[in-house]
Amino acid sequence: MTKGNKIRKCWRWCRRIPLNRTVLLLSILIVLLVSCTGNFVELNRPDNKLSIEELKRDNYAVGSFLIQMQGVAFPEQENIYQTMEDFVGNYLGRYTTYTKELPKNHTLFNASNNWCAWPASFAPGLVSAFNEVVRLNGRKNISYALALILRAQTFLRLTDIYGPFPISVNEKDPDAYSSQHDIYLHLISDLQEATDYILADQNLKKEQEVFAPYDQVYKGDFSKWRRFASSLKLRIAIRISSVEPEMARQLAERAVREGVIEMNEDNCAISYNKSGLWTTSVSWGDSRICADLESYMTGYKDSRLEKYVSPSEVRGDRRFIGCRAGAAIGSNVLAKRLYSTANVLETTPGVWLTAAEMAFCKAEGILKGWNMGGGTARQYYEEGVRLSFEQWGADHVAEYLADDVLTEADYVDAAGGFGGDCPHVSSITVKWEDDAPIEKKMERLITQKWIALFPNGQEAWCEIRRTGYPKIFPVPQSTNGYTLLTPNRIPYDKNEQIYNRENYNKAVELLGGKDDYATPMWWQKR
Numbered sequence: 001m002t003k004g005n006k007i008r009k010c011w012r013w014c015r016r017i018p019l020n021r022t023v024l025l026l027s028i029l030i031v032l033l034v035s036c037t038g039n040f041v042e043l044n045r046p047d048n049k050l051s052i053e054e055l056k057r058d059n060y061a062v063g064s065f066l067i068q069m070q071g072v073a074f075p076e077q078e079n080i081y082q083t084m085e086d087f088v089g090n091y092l093g094r095y096t097t098y099t100k101e102l103p104k105n106h107t108l109f110n111a112s113n114n115w116c117a118w119p120a121s122f123a124p125g126l127v128s129a130f131n132e133v134v135r136l137n138g139r140k141n142i143s144y145a146l147a148l149i150l151r152a153q154t155f156l157r158l159t160d161i162y163g164p165f166p167i168s169v170n171e172k173d174p175d176a177y178s179s180q181h182d183i184y185l186h187l188i189s190d191l192q193e194a195t196d197y198i199l200a201d202q203n204l205k206k207e208q209e210v211f212a213p214y215d216q217v218y219k220g221d222f223s224k225w226r227r228f229a230s231s232l233k234l235r236i237a238i239r240i241s242s243v244e245p246e247m248a249r250q251l252a253e254r255a256v257r258e259g260v261i262e263m264n265e266d267n268c269a270i271s272y273n274k275s276g277l278w279t280t281s282v283s284w285g286d287s288r289i290c291a292d293l294e295s296y297m298t299g300y301k302d303s304r305l306e307k308y309v310s311p312s313e314v315r316g317d318r319r320f321i322g323c324r325a326g327a328a329i330g331s332n333v334l335a336k337r338l339y340s341t342a343n344v345l346e347t348t349p350g351v352w353l354t355a356a357e358m359a360f361c362k363a364e365g366i367l368k369g370w371n372m373g374g375g376t377a378r379q380y381y382e383e384g385v386r387l388s389f390e391q392w393g394a395d396h397v398a399e400y401l402a403d404d405v406l407t408e409a410d411y412v413d414a415a416g417g418f419g420g421d422c423p424h425v426s427s428i429t430v431k432w433e434d435d436a437p438i439e440k441k442m443e444r445l446i447t448q449k450w451i452a453l454f455p456n457g458q459e460a461w462c463e464i465r466r467t468g469y470p471k472i473f474p475v476p477q478s479t480n481g482y483t484l485l486t487p488n489r490i491p492y493d494k495n496e497q498i499y500n501r502e503n504y505n506k507a508v509e510l511l512g513g514k515d516d517y518a519t520p521m522w523w524q525k526r
Contacts, residue, residue: 062137063214065129069150070216072126074270076350081276083118085457086287087111088161090277092486093450093460094292094472096342097325099285099335106490107326109480109517117493119161126154127168142207142222145197146215148190149229153352156236157458159183163489163521164510166503175500177507180522184240188251191229191236195258198226216270228268231260231353235459238361239466241368242525249370252361256373260358264391269349276350277455281342282310285332288339291411291419292472294322296451299409300430302400306343307392308454313337314414324411324419325486326475338414342455352456354391359384360449367441378432381445385430388452404431411473419476426471443469461486465524487517488524 075081090096091107104110133147159165163180170176178186201207204222212220218228237252261267274283281287289309297305298320311319314337323339362372363380372380382401389397408424428443436444446469453459464472465488472485492515496504513519 059137059143059210059214062133062143063211065132065136066143066146066150066211066214067216068129069126069133069147069154070270072122073150073153074217074268074350074352075122076270076272076274076276078274078276078279080122081350082280082286083115084122084157085276086280087115088119088490089457089459089461090287090455091290091325091457093457093462093464094290094325094486095454095457095460096281096287097290097323097327099288099323099329099339100332101329106487106517107475108477109482109484109487111490113494116491117495119158119490120165120493123154123158123166126151127174140197142197142201142204142211145194145201145222146211146225148194149225149232152187152190152194152229152232155183156187156232160239160458160462160521161490162492163519164507173503176503177510179510184236184522188233188236191233195226195229198222198229216272217268224266227259227261227266228353230255230258231268231358234260234358234361234365235353238364239462240523241364242466243523245368249368252365253371256362256365256371260361261353261355262358264355264387267351267355267391268353269351271347271349274346275344275348277342278344278346278348282344283346285336285341288335288341289320289322291322291324291413291422292470293451293454294320294340295411295424295473296408296426296447296470299424300400300403300406302451303394303396304389304392304451307394308343309340310343312340312414316415318412321414321417322411323417324413324422324473324476326477326479327417327419328477329418334416335418338417344455350455354387354452356384356387356391356452357449357459359387360445360452363445364442367438367445377441377445378434381432381448384452385448400430402431404429404433406430408471422473422476425473428470442467443471446470465521482517484518488520489517491515491517 071077071080075084086096087106091098091105097107098105104112106115130147130151133143137143155165155167159180164177165183166175166177167183167186168174169178169186201222207222208220210220218224233255234252237248237255241248294309297308305320309320312321320340321338323335329335359380362375363377363384365372366375366377366380385401386397389395407429408426410424411422413419413421426443426447428440428447430444430448432444433440446463446467450460450463450470453463463469464486474485492504492507508515511519
């Protein structure tokens with residue numbers, strides 16, 4: 001059994017059997033989680049023992065649980081990353097695609113139940129760690145604020161994968177599902193509460209010293225965590241803007257007033273001993289860059305392409321060759337040679353929210369009539385592109401923004417490839433046009449936002465589902481009877497129908513459709 005499977009089996013067991021939380025801390029966290037994801041925190045001593053007094057010293061226990069939460073909120077450990085992010089966001093958001101002979105996967109709308117169950121399986125561990133932070137340190141303090149933010153980040157991803165989800169708000173039945181509408185309200189409340197606690201704290205410098213060893217993102221700088229929380233609120237506001245326009249406007253305007261991420265030095269990125277994307281794409285060779293991303297960036301002559309993508313091993317007149325999503329891979333060995341991999345090192349940080357994304361959100365907010373701080377849609381759009389070029393150390397941004405001719409390139413498969421050629425599906429250019437129709441503005445804005453979101457596939461997938469942009473290639477194989485280009489969601493774990501049947505039935509009712517790939521998210525209204 002793999003380490004990842006041990007963790008998942010352990011948490012499924014915990015979910016069914018009531019356990020004392022202290023026992024969970026000592027017997028499961030230290031013995032199993034540390035052994036499986038030991039690089040999250042170095043708890044081991046020469047004699048491999050820790051006393052309760054030692055765990056409480058210098059916030060060590062609280063810090064260890066915060067690190068555990070970060071490992072799920074920003075999944076970079078190889079097993080968690082592949083099952084929670086790669087198989088779902090990266091593949092469905094059209095950043096990468098598989099190179100193995102996989103007749104069943106989400107891209108083809110027919111993945112195994114294990115693939116469907118994996119993302120949700122990490123939630124109980126997060127909830128347990130959150131509860132331990134509260135038990136050890138109480139509420140209305142800085143550690144609680146950070147725990148709220150990490151929980152919100154995680155449950156936002158999970159609800160946007162499945163729809164209704166159990167977020168443990170029902171004390172009598174923690175396995176009860178909440179509607180996506182209610183989850184979003186809960187997350188907004190949590191983020192605001194966390195922001196308020198950070199703003200009220202008069203000892204942030206001291207807190208930074210205490211929590212720096214346990215903060216793999218901002219090293220205890222809670223002013224940056226406050227900006228991240230506000231940025232999550234702006235991300236949420238954009239997400240729900242079609243179904244709750246007034247709530248979205250108020251939320252977005254407040255987030256901007258409180259201050260979102262505006263500089264690349266404040267980007268949310270987590271450093272791990274081995275980048276998740278490096279492990280899955282480079283080391284294991286399980287994925288390669290998707291044809292959609294390569295075709296857009298090739299067509300635009302985007303200088304970020306060589307920052308995102310490594311050349312194909314098969315050198316010809318093309319350095320970078322993507323693979324069609326859903327290609328009928330006949331040989332993993334050949335696919336790895338033919339197609340380009342992500343240009344990432346073992347030490348490359350995982351990027352989860354950026355200043356560029358926030359600028360694009362502001363640009364869209366302006367198009368909706370929101371007060372985003374005084375700029376115009378064009379100014380924020382161009383700022384988003386510039387920030388992305390700066391983030392990646394790419395040049396020629398001025399020429400890029402001025403181009404009104406280049407469009408997405410036709411996709412030409414590698415010689416001996418598996419997906420086949422495909423003509424371009426979009427004719428949108430880069431240069432902003434103030435007098436363009438709103439739909440053309442949206443396609444231009446979201447296409448550039450999607451390019452800039454790389455490598456955060458979860459957000460890329462959300463943008464495709466929410467707006468229909470960027471336009472993407474059709475899947476070159478049968479999609480199990482579905483007519484969608486990419487799934488709207490992934491189905492629930494089938495075991496929920498056995499072990500949590502009553503709540504599962506309620507979840508399907510809240511979903512408002514079948515428990516399949518087609519039923520849309522609550523916020524998918526265009």
